[in-house]
Structure formats: structure tokens, C-alpha cells
Amino acid sequence: MSDSVKATSIKAVGIKDVAREAGVSVATVSRVLSNGPVSDALRARVEDAVRATGYRPNLSARRLRSQHSQTIGLIVSDIRNPFFTAVSRAVEDAAFQAGMRVILCNTDENPEREAMYLRLMQEERVTGLIFAPTRATLAQLDRADLDFPVVLIDRSAPAGRFDSVVLDNPQAAALLVDHLHGQGYRRIAGLFGNTSTTAVERHAGYQAALAAHGLHAEARFVPPTAEAAEAEIARWLAEARRSGAMPDAVMVSNSLLLMGVVKAARTLGLTIPGDLAVAGFDNEPWTELVGPGLTVIEQPVHEIGRAAMTLLFERLDDPERATRKVVLSGTCVARAPGRRKRG
Amino acid sequence: MSDSVKATSIKAVGIKDVAREAGVSVATVSRVLSNGPVSDALRARVEDAVRATGYRPNLSARRLRSQHSQTIGLIVSDIRNPFFTAVSRAVEDAAFQAGMRVILCNTDENPEREAMYLRLMQEERVTGLIFAPTRATLAQLDRADLDFPVVLIDRSAPAGRFDSVVLDNPQAAALLVDHLHGQGYRRIAGLFGNTSTTAVERHAGYQAALAAHGLHAEARFVPPTAEAAEAEIARWLAEARRSGAMPDAVMVSNSLLLMGVVKAARTLGLTIPGDLAVAGFDNEPWTELVGPGLTVIEQPVHEIGRAAMTLLFERLDDPERATRKVVLSGTCVARAPGRRKRG
DNA sequence: GACCCCGATGTAATCGTTTTCAATAACAGC
DNA sequence: GCTGTTATTGAAAACGATTACATCGGGGTC
Numbered sequence: 131m132s133d134s135v136k137a138t139s140i141k142a143v144g145i146k147d148v149a150r151e152a153g154v155s156v157a158t159v160s161r162v163l164s165n166g167p168v169s170d171a172l173r174a175r176v177e178d179a180v181r182a183t184g185y186r187p188n189l190s191a192r193r194l195r196s197q198h199s200q201t202i203g204l205i206v207s208d209i210r211n212p213f214f215t216a217v218s219r220a221v222e223d224a225a226f227q228a229g230m231r232v233i234l235c236n237t238d239e240n241p242e243r244e245a246m247y248l249r250l251m252q253e254e255r256v257t258g259l260i261f262a263p264t265r266a267t268l269a270q271l272d273r274a275d276l277d278f279p280v281v282l283i284d285r286s287a288p289a290g291r292f293d294s295v296v297l298d299n300p301q302a303a304a305l306l307v308d309h310l311h312g313q314g315y316r317r318i319a320g321l322f323g324n325t326s327t328t329a330v331e332r333h334a335g336y337q338a339a340l341a342a343h344g345l346h347a348e349a350r351f352v353p354p355t356a357e358a359a360e361a362e363i364a365r366w367l368a369e370a371r372r373s374g375a376m377p378d379a380v381m382v383s384n385s386l387l388l389m390g391v392v393k394a395a396r397t398l399g400l401t402i403p404g405d406l407a408v409a410g411f412d413n414e415p416w417t418e419l420v421g422p423g424l425t426v427i428e429q430p431v432h433e434i435g436r437a438a439m440t441l442l443f444e445r446l447d448d449p450e451r452a453t454r455k456v457v458l459s460g461t462c463v464a465r466a467p468g469r470r471k472r473g
Numbered sequence: 474m475s476d477s478v479k480a481t482s483i484k485a486v487g488i489k490d491v492a493r494e495a496g497v498s499v500a501t502v503s504r505v506l507s508n509g510p511v512s513d514a515l516r517a518r519v520e521d522a523v524r525a526t527g528y529r530p531n532l533s534a535r536r537l538r539s540q541h542s543q544t545i546g547l548i549v550s551d552i553r554n555p556f557f558t559a560v561s562r563a564v565e566d567a568a569f570q571a572g573m574r575v576i577l578c579n580t581d582e583n584p585e586r587e588a589m590y591l592r593l594m595q596e597e598r599v600t601g602l603i604f605a606p607t608r609a610t611l612a613q614l615d616r617a618d619l620d621f622p623v624v625l626i627d628r629s630a631p632a633g634r635f636d637s638v639v640l641d642n643p644q645a646a647a648l649l650v651d652h653l654h655g656q657g658y659r660r661i662a663g664l665f666g667n668t669s670t671t672a673v674e675r676h677a678g679y680q681a682a683l684a685a686h687g688l689h690a691e692a693r694f695v696p697p698t699a700e701a702a703e704a705e706i707a708r709w710l711a712e713a714r715r716s717g718a719m720p721d722a723v724m725v726s727n728s729l730l731l732m733g734v735v736k737a738a739r740t741l742g743l744t745i746p747g748d749l750a751v752a753g754f755d756n757e758p759w760t761e762l763v764g765p766g767l768t769v770i771e772q773p774v775h776e777i778g779r780a781a782m783t784l785l786f787e788r789l790d791d792p793e794r795a796t797r798k799v800v801l802s803g804t805c806v807a808r809a810p811g812r813r814k815r816g
Numbered sequence: 817g818a819c820c821c822c823g824a825t826g827t828a829a830t831c832g833t834t835t836t837c838a839a840t841a842a843c844a845g846c
Numbered sequence: 847g848c849t850g851t852t853a854t855t856g857a858a859a860a861c862g863a864t865t866a867c868a869t870c871g872g873g874g875t876c
Contacts, residue, residue, distance in 0.1 A: 419736070
């Protein structure tokens, strides 16, 4: 009807322009956009006007006025860690489905960066935060006063102020030990990361399971990188060979270490699992392809992400409810045929 | 001096509260926060007040008023694709260093989702967008009027309205073909993804290189998943065996397909590279570990992310400059010893 | 017909900043 | 001593939406 002005990019079109085009008040336009009570006639006029003007609401303005950021934070150590990659995808899917955005931050296990990203989360006024903290930050997190709920993933305090979703790490580690033991291995070395609570728990499970079998535990801790693991395991095996106490199997606490150990074995000319059985965490596609396959714990990665979002939403629903810790079980994907079978 | 009120979480503390606490106007507080011209005395008072009140600026308000979202969008098909994982990490590092946030979106190669995320980018008033579009969306992108600059990555139109940074795909594919040819392979099959322009270009390079060697090209296209590749290659080899025209090598256009082919080879009991040489794209850690190692093209992933950000910033600096296409070279990581060497 | 209530609509206040503009003071130059 | 310039500061107007509140009809009830 009226002059339907082309949406030139001279000036961003706002709700006022739509209102003028449709011949209604801005309030009515706003109500149409948020499915408020508007007569069908006006609703149609406004929708036409929106189309005609090419109007797109300004989310900053909306957030400021409505005091809902519709944003959740996700802080992990490194998105390139496949575990976090998968979790982040699950979180983002759940978030977008609920009409929320995600701000992803990588800390590289650095407490200073964790602190600065926590500050950022406050400034963004995030609705909630999903966080995989280092041990250092975890210890202080109770004292930080954050004005949004936090759900910890992968790592968590024994009992705390925060909801969390973690793997049953002791049990999972025990599954690996039991598997190796069942395959006939008796000298089972352990290599663990030295920054996360996760590694600590896996170490505990490893120790307990070995003790249950009457075996001796021998564990070392390294920075969680393939390089560190490769170097350490090479050094370790060299020492062990000299002292005549070669392990016949090694379990590791995450996929980066797993990769390091496999590389070291290849460099040293050790066959897997002939000379050295190897087992670890995270069922990444490649673990199926190396040698006759690697035995690993498969984490329900997608479930972890979804569960974290669920916990978060329920907490937002009822801020007073008791904190919960969701413990999910890993499954043991047995691959390498072991000693017993081989004779 | 004055009553330094504890920052109870009763009410969020705003710039007004800080101003009152410091005994200055809000304008002065704002200036202190943005390093504007303020006397040292007042600056100190304000900084104390900020600390005392625990004030955190509200980014939504800031963005609304200043009309700078300080946000860039990143739209990829799937963050779990290791190529995009690495790129996203590079983009995020560069962004946070420049004081900007990133909104990450996964489209699963679905044009509808691409469209809706483009809309979202408009609503967020992003400063710029880094985008790896499907072929379908790429073809229409010229017509979409977006009010922010776009940098295409991984995929791009031959010459277009947009800056882009891509691999030299024909050359990279040729490198692989040349490598295989140099190793003595003559029947080189090709398996390519069917959604991206990247695969098309790699196919072109594959064909040209084979022609240069006077060899026959035989290529197939599949959806870019490991499962599709595994099924297709199994079917293909079965047919080939029957017709007596078994390829002795196969190259693929990305790491998912690579994985599918390796799986299929294992299932069929084919050794790599004895029965079938395999080469592909993306130097993922595991490619070093399977068999005697897989020959791959290593993409400068981090460089790609950084270059995209650089292009974006320079475009923001000067919207009028001519569009540029940054073409980076891949390097061939030769791993599997081939026919010639083996006798 | 008077009264009340309810649903649709518009007006204006508001969210928490930045930024424009005017005001003030200090200081130099003449 | 007057004027012009510069450096600080504050008051108030944006930014673009949502939402509290007022208004206006229409329809039901007695």
C-alpha cells in the first residue's frame, strides 16, 4: 500500500521503521515478534512490513532491555581435544535448539586464562556456564562469587557448590585393568596427566583394581600432551629394560597420551600388543585402525554435553534445588587380542 | 572513605553505583574504563570504586550504545571435522587477542541451517563473518545482502564479491598423484566428497595430473562421511576385482573419506600399501600410525585461520579495497614406501 | 441502561552504557 | 584585565528494543 521502501544499507532498519511501514506502534511490532496478543489483521500487516523492510531485531538491544542474555558460556582447555570437540558440539546443538548462543573459550589449562574468561562471562551476563576447570581453579571456585549457575564437566570436586557431570573414572580405569588382567598381562604400567582431577581419579581406579588383583601399581604423571607422553614412556621403558623389569602392558588416562605411547612403541620397534599391550581412554576412530586395534574406554561424549545442558536448565528453573553430580559410565571397547589367546 | 558497600548479589552493580561510590559522574567512570582523558586523582578514585563495588561492565549495553558488536561469526559444517577444529582454534585465538568474541555455528552442510545462521549473524550485528559454505549457498551468496564483510574459507567461488582463503587444491591433488606415480602406481582411483567446491577442485587437479602422466582417471563422488566412503570403496573394489581392473592406489579428498577407505581395506583384508596404496588430505596425527603410515597433504590449518582473520580486519579497515583470494600451498607428507622401492 | 471486565493497542519509561555538548577552570598571550 | 585555547568534568541525549501502564471499545450481566 504505502511506499514500500527498499532496504538500502544506508541505515539499519529498526523497529520504528517497521512500525511506520505497518502503520502501528512499536509496541505492536514487538508483540508480533514475541507472539504477544495481537489481532490477526495487524499481525499480518506487521509481518508484511517486516518482510518489506528486511527488518532484523537487534539482539544487543533486546538483551539489554529484557535482561536475558540467552547466552551460555563454555570453557574448556582446548577444543582440539576430541573429547571437548564432541562435547562442545552437543552443547551447541542443545543451546541453539533452546534459542541460545554459546561462547566458547580455550584456556590451555592456564589458570590465568580461566580467571579472565570467568570475568568475561560476567560481563556477557551469561545465563549459565559449562566449565572444565583445572585443579587449581577448581579449588578456588567456591570462593568466587559468580552470578550465574555453573555446571562442571569432566572434572569436579568430590562434593561442592556446583552441579557436575563426569565419567565414573575409577570404574572405567578398573575396567581397563580388568581387561588387561583378563588377557594375561601382569605388569601393568600407568601413565596419567598431571593437571586434571580426572587423571587423579583414573589413577585411583587403576591402583585399586591392581590391588584387587594382587598386582603392583607403577604410575607416572606427565603434562597432558602426546609429546610429553612419548618422551616419558621412552625414558621409562629404557630404564625398565636395564633393570629387567619391563612392563608388558601400559594404560593411559587420555587419548593424547595414548597417541604418545603408540608413537613411542613404533619408534622403539615394539609391536602392539605383542611386546606391549596398550589401553586408554576415548574411543576415537583411529584407535580402531592402529595395529590390531586398541582397547579403549568409550565415553558417552554426546550424553555428557546434553546432560550438562539439562542440569543447567533445571538449575535455572529452580536455583534452590540441591546440587547434583551426574556420573556416567564408560564402556570398554575391547580390541587387541591379548596374551592368553596367543598362547 | 565513604561507605564502601559490599557487592551483595541483591542487585547487579552498574556504572551509576561506581560513580556514586567514587563521587563522580557516570561519564567520568566511562572515560576511566575506556582510557579517556581523566585527571590522575579522579582516575585513582574511580579505579578504587570499581574494585570496591566489584563492578563489571555490561557488554550488551556497551554494544548497543557504541554500535560495535566486537563479535565475529564463524560458520562451518561440523566442528568435529579436525580441519575445522584447528581453524576454529586459530580464529578464536586471533579474535580474543583483538578483544573480540566468536559465535560458532555448525551447519552439517545443510543450506537451510546456513540460511538461518546467516540471519542470526545479522541479528547479532557481527563485525564480520568467516564462512565455509556449501556449494548451494555459495551460488546464492552474491545475491544475499549482508551488512558485514564475509571471508570464505576452504571453499570459494572462482572470482567473487568475497575475500577468501583456500588451499591450492589442484596443486595439492597433483602432488599426491605425482607421489603415487613416482612410487610406481599406475591405476590410481579417486574418491571425492560431493558437497564442497573443495572436492571439485581436488578432483580437477587429480584429473589433470593423471592426464599429464598419460594415465586414466577413474573417480567417484560420495557424501563426505567415513561410512559412505567405506561402503562405496568396498562396492567399487568388488566390482573392479570381478572386471579384472583392480586399482593399485586410491586417493581421497578429505580425512573422513581417508578413514573410510582404511577401514574398508582392513575389512577386505587388503594391506596398505602392499595391496592398495592410499593417500589423502589432512595430516592428522593418526595417519602416521596406521600401517607404515599414510601419505597425506598437510594443510597449514593455523595459517588458514589466521589469514582469514587478517583478511577480515583489513577489509574492515578499508571496505573499498579489491577483494583478494589467498591461496596457500599444502605440503606433501610422504610416508608409505611404494612399489618401486619394494622391488 | 449502567456497570464491569477483558482484549487489543498506544504512550512512555526503562535497560546500562557511550558520547555529544556545554560548562568550568586554568593558563598563556597581548 | 580581557580574550582565546585547552584540559577536565558533568548533564543529558542517544542506542533499539521490551514492558508497565493507560486508554479505548465491545460484550456480557443484572
